[in-house]
Amino acid sequence: MCLIASMIKESEKIIILKTAITLRKMLSKNKSYSSKTDGNSDVVNSYDKIAANSNSELTKATVNSAFSGKKRSTMATIVLIIESMGYLMKDFSEIYDKLSEKEISKFRDEVMKK
Template identity: 75%
Template sequence: MIKESEKIIIIKTAITLRKMLSNNKSSSAKSDGSVDIVNSYDKIAANSNSELTKATVNGAFSGKKRSTMATIVLIVESMGYTMIDFGEQYCKITDEHILDFKKNILYKGS
């Protein structure tokens, strides 16, 4: 069974990944198309230079499943970010963000 403190980490990770992907989607919309911006789960999996599957990527973004650090690093780097970028975003997640995520993402899917 996953402890509450670990659930918070899983949710904060999902929120952070979603924000990073959202930033890529915004950049993609503004792009002239000359640069291929990773803006979907499929592109993350394909760009990971690994055997990362779309299901694994989806699991990390869902906030429901525990992901390995290797998976998180592969996802972050395949989106064109560094772990410093990830850490900066992760540290900005508040309790309010977590409650909103639980209410609007986790509980809606149940």
């Protein structure tokens, strides 16, 4: 029974990490686009802008938590963040599904250092 519980925990950790990596890649794309337009666009390129653009009570702390890879986020929070950045769930899933074990492992090591 303990083995099953630890396997579930590990699989959940991987989902949390993959979600954080995917969100970071999406935000990075927005930051790259924003820098090419000399900041003259309304692109959502920061945690503050994500929270402000969410049309909800999403806080910067909640956004930060989703990007950290350390804590669980609700599906509603993830969807709000994705839509606030101007993406669709389809965009999220395309990035999420292409993540490699190497990327996940590298990110996990970085998260553990902090």
